[in-house]
Amino acid sequence: MIGRITRTVAWFGLAFWILGCGSDSGQPLAEIPDTVSYNLHIRPILSENCFACHGPDANKREAGLRLDLETDAFAALKEHPERHALVPGNPQASEAYLRVISTDATERMPPPSSNLSLSDQQVKLIEKWIRQGAAYEPHWAFVPPVKAGLPSDESGWAKSEIDHFVLKAMRERGLTPNPRADNLSLLRRVYLDIIGLPPPPEVLDRFARAEPDLDTVLDSLFAQSAFGEKMAVHWMDLSRYADSHGYQDDYYRTQWPWRDWVIHAFNQNMPYDRFVTWQLAGDLLPDAGKEQLLATAFNRNHKITEESGAIDEEYRVMYAVDRTNTLGKALLGITLECAQCHDHKYDPISQKEYYQTYAFFNTIAEWGMEESTPGFSKKSPAKLPMMEITETDVTDILDFVNLPDSSRRVQVLLANMGKGANYNSLLAESNVLKVSVMGEPDSTRQTYVLDRGMYNAPLEKVSAGVPAAILPFPEHLPKNRLGLAKWLFDPKNPLTARVFVNRIWQELFGQGLVSTPGDFGMQGDLPVNQPLLDWLAVDFMESGWDIQALLRTIVLSATYQQSSQVSPEKLERDPENRFLARFPRQRLPAEGIRDLVLASSGLLVPEIGGPSVKPYQPEGLWEAATSGRGNLSRYQQDTGKYLYRRGLYTFIKRTVPPPSMMLFDASNRDACEVERLKTNTPLQALVMMNDPVVLEASRVFAERLLETEQAIPLLIDKAFYRILGRKPETAEKAVLEKNYQSFFNALEKDTHRAEQLLSVGEYPLNSALPIAERAALMQVISLLYNLEETITKS
Template sequence: MAMRRSVGLLSLLICCAAVPLCAAEPPPRKIDFNRDIRPILSDTCFACHGPDGESRETDLRFDHKESAFGELSDGSFAIVPGQSAESQLIERITSDDDALRMPPEDSNKKLTADQIELLKQWIDDGAAWDEHWALVPPQRSQPPTVTSPNLPRNAIDQFILARLDAEGLSPSPQADRVTLIRRLSFDLIGLPPTVAEVEAFVNDNRPDAYERLVDQLLASPHFGERLAVYWLDLVRYADTVGYHGDQTRSVSAYRDYVIDAFNANRSYDQFTIEQLAGDLLPNASREQKVAAGYNMLGMTTIEGGAQAKEYLAKYAADRVRTTSVVWMGATLGCAECHDHKFDPYTARDFYSFASFFADIQQKGVANPAANLLLPTEKQQQQLTELETQLAAAQATYDELEAEHKKVAENQPASSASPTETESGEEPAVDEELKQRLTAAKSELANAKRLHKRLLSTIRKTISPVSGEPRAMRVLARGDWMDEAGEIVQPAIPAALGALPPMERRATRLDLAQWLVSREQPQTARVFVNRLWKLYFGRGLSSVLDDLGSQGERPSHPELLDWLAVEFMESGWDIKHMIRLIVTSSTYRQSSLDNNELRTRDAQNRLLARQSRFRIEAEFVRDTALEISGLLVKDIGGEPVRPYQPAGYYGYLNFPKRTYQPHNSDLQYRRGVYMHWQRTFLHPMLLAFDGPSREECTAERPISNTPLAALTLLNDPSFVEASRAFAQRILNEGGTTDDEQLSWAWRQAVSRTPDDRELELLRKLLDKHRQSYANDHEAAEKLMGIGLHTTPPDSDLIELAAWTSVARTIINLNETITRN
């Protein structure tokens, strides 16, 4: 195998991840405004000379070409194309006078000598100006020719290889087959391949074996689970409300919708429309109403002292922040209190965007009710039958009650005895009618009880209810108590144009349709850039939540645009784009670097190799369960609760709660189904950088801490997985220690251990055999962790020793690294 690392097998191993570090690109031959100049102006000039009128010191703006090149009040020019010596910009940034030099000292910004030289050269070269790349609709350019025409497998490779040619670099060789199947398996389904799957692929001599493997994984029901983990981070999906008491709510059906949509390869435009406005579609299906639950995923509060109006403002702002980042890669949320300081978004744009969501009927202080029933086919049949029975019982009771009242009203007064009249008792009525009425009342009560009982067993979710939109004002400095601001109607940011003229108020559906229109310059770019990140460890533009001026120009802008256009012209076909990426030669490269690549391109921005990085938190747990044989691969369902430290919820109040882990096979479900408690996220998820999902998360960090290694060693889920893995080793791994050690190693990392690794494994096994032989109680205690039962005839000492070996193998960096 290409990646052969000598691994020191200790009882405590720290999980490593290759986090790329910053490295400068070679000096450009020609200055590019968006790559070289705009970032300088944005970082050092826009705060005082940018979009925000309130903070602008003068009328001079460097975010608008007309202003930047216009005549100043004293008759001079900030920028004189071709003449840096005559440009006030250069004079001010090179001045020796502290009072004149820009940027001012109190800005805490300072231009470097290289930046000053770049600005001079740019002006002397003619000061070419381009609009910000992310605000211009993408255009498909012709893939460039390359010096080795036999290397590209598709257009992606042509763009990458052409850049490598220009840099004088060569691509890395293709990774070996074992590495390729592990890479694909982790990337496409979030699980390691089985030994049988590895052997089948390694021995498949058909010329299209790799493409067949890709198609097989794309068709897997676990594909949707893997991609959903990333999407759920973006839309801040969680099973609790987030604020104050962080109470539980029922939204897991939305998570299942996402998984099903990815598995079914729902087009991204339809996927977008259903989430933002599925409830507004004509004859909206139950599934589309579930999808619209996206609008209800933000944090809410039921705190008694909370101000409803304040929280409605918070909910509106959250929807603007999330939607603009998810689909536009835009920090529109920065315009909540003032015009954006770096990008062309105004405070009016912010509240006009929020106005699209003003139709959603929501209380400021309340846990939104799970208002949409999701019965199974059998439950729906039972529900229909019970509702028919309930309607009939109600009708019978109403009819008999009306008849009873009529008889009572028409009863002659003389028929009642003086005693009955004085006692206040009802006049005598027909006894048979009374008996029928009593029976009807009992039958109605029973029907209601059965109906209520059935409803309590039916899954429910939160779906938005649309109604009369509330007024949306521009809030000065975001002050929710300010009533003086202008009332605005739904509108897209003015810098991006306007919706087509219409005689009605624009809706969430109009917004969704605009987001996936060809005129919207950001949506396709944002999504394919994030796909690139999933399969190469970093986006072509590395700042995934900001394609604005403070973001990063793509390392390969023509490729990003080509992919964006391909995505739209394919019918927004997600699987098509993924297949295109993972079948490229660029994706198939070895991830091994060398001295030249470490020196020239430490961040791997030129893609002369693949990347290697630790898999996400959920997949770390999934991998351990899969290796152990415990993993339950059912798709969908209510949240599951793995083991968690006792007392972890000790400070979780309103109400006070005690965490109850599942005491069944639900314990072994995949991580995507884990209960997501925002303020008390499961410690295992925290240890491996899972986000709280209080806000949209476009990229998780990858940390390398002792806590991660300790979690793999000591979290009950991993200890139990190690126990089960040890049992598998003894039952299936062969008859000798070496056979069993080699078998276990292959299950975890898909290859055979080398001699040194095998020797370290032997020593570890012997050490723990001796340790547990001297401490039978410790062996018994270890075997008691988790629900997994130990066979009654097991040798506890032997099983405990092998459990220690299994714990170490599960803890290996290689086990949880996507290479």
């Protein structure tokens, strides 16, 4: 609740600044700026109060009045040709202004029935804007970014170009940067951000004595395969990857080889334009091979039904709609889905343009459900088209795919198929993997605008196209997915680069420069520092869409290297840390928490790729929460090394996603997600105190420390150092040693209780070690894992 209050206060503070102060931090909040800006001051008022009835949506427009376009707003009113909604320079002749200030309830706008009203401050802003000429400005996100000149920095604080922009924004709000973080904190931060794992003690030792050369550190981290795994986590959310189809029966699917490709692509530092082009249209590339085809599985990660009684065309349309909406949210940062049933109410995107975009994804030969399809002698599953991956493919072409041995694959298939499975047929299937990909187009299928988005209500026939307000589709490009990809990466496309660099900024700082990463449109938040966002976007394009270069630029900046300490003054001036006068403290993502626990304990199996795994979870959860049908009706927990894989590889069943990860705000992968929720609940503490992964890691770590036969205080120091990345302070050591002694005294007297504590998990026990020491040290290590600092990046 406190966090919500803080966020609410911060939002209102920013809103008052936007509506009242412009960029001059010296003005009081209620003061009208000297120059009123349409984008900064007026459009937010109109968008909130007027555009629903007088905006882009022709179906909802009233009185024929449109206020979001300059020509329409200045034109004569249809119902009163002698009047105009806006008359530049003359508020008293502007009907829109007169209706806003009217005391007559039947005339006043917004109408009382809407429960909307304008404050005196907003009315004054509108009046002054009209008096100053009512100048409209194009929406910032639809104008291609340009690199502004670097603001000056006489202080010498800046280490990178981006620091100049950050420092300027700080100073305008009376803020100053924090000092640089200490070596060990900074090193831990970089490791967690780049590979998602804590730095090992030997690396900590090296940089505890001298300031780390972060350029060299980044070289070593980018060279690790763990880099691709860390980067793949957010891409799985964005691309709605899961190991089941979704819907009620929720069958098993084999899309994990595509995940292996994503990891591989990030580790190869594949340029972002090629990375996305292959995923959108790899099958359409000249001389496309199996790797390019595999990449297109991105488009087929959506939910699929295999349930009897479903209407085939209804679900087929849903699949194409999902692909269209994912393009908008993930790659363009635009709420295209709002135009599925009618013209977009706020952004200049018509319903026709939505279905023109949809046409790019509406052509492949697929079906909505697993049913007998006319023209085929047997069932044609919704998973078509599919790509087969054989052992020969993995040897010769797709060497990045981690194909387990045959016995392991049969075991997985048996677990997924349940009782009654035929072993011989499974053995044959185990030698061939099938992945849903894009395929040959169905040349007979036409695309229509769908009335209110209904699959069975076609209206006007349309061909492939895009929202012209973003960037008109060039005539020379083919009207297919490959042409769409080229349009996305046209240097004049104003969104693609901005959206990606904003998401990388969000990954590192917890919040993007645009805090609505899926909505750069008129209802989205304004960028907190647009010159910085645009500089990053242009620099990213100029680098050849080099993802590692983008990360390097940010990590080497003074902005990123600040300490996270916060003074009361900074907290009051910038409670949300939007202007980055300190590094934000952020809890690790769900996968990161699991990875840190496993890595620090020594349990982590660093194998790259392969099928998803089923670690510990509450017994009976799947069985109680699903229909009882399908090949995932029961949970078959993995054993051995598969219990200790990174969180990225945890099996995602959409209808029953992994409970501990969901409690830490992981995505259930139902749809494209570009930003995870941030919640704090008591259940998260209960997970850290009781999850078998944490308890088993604590036990194994304790046993490995005790095997060194060193004194307990030294072992506690080592555990602290490895888990938190720093040495304990004197007071902390005293508390931990006192806790150890308390645990030891109690468990030495109650060996049965000690045995119970040590019995968690399947990793073999070291029974040769004294039981009380093992259990007591395990409890201390468990306590360390439960510290807020442990699972926080700061």
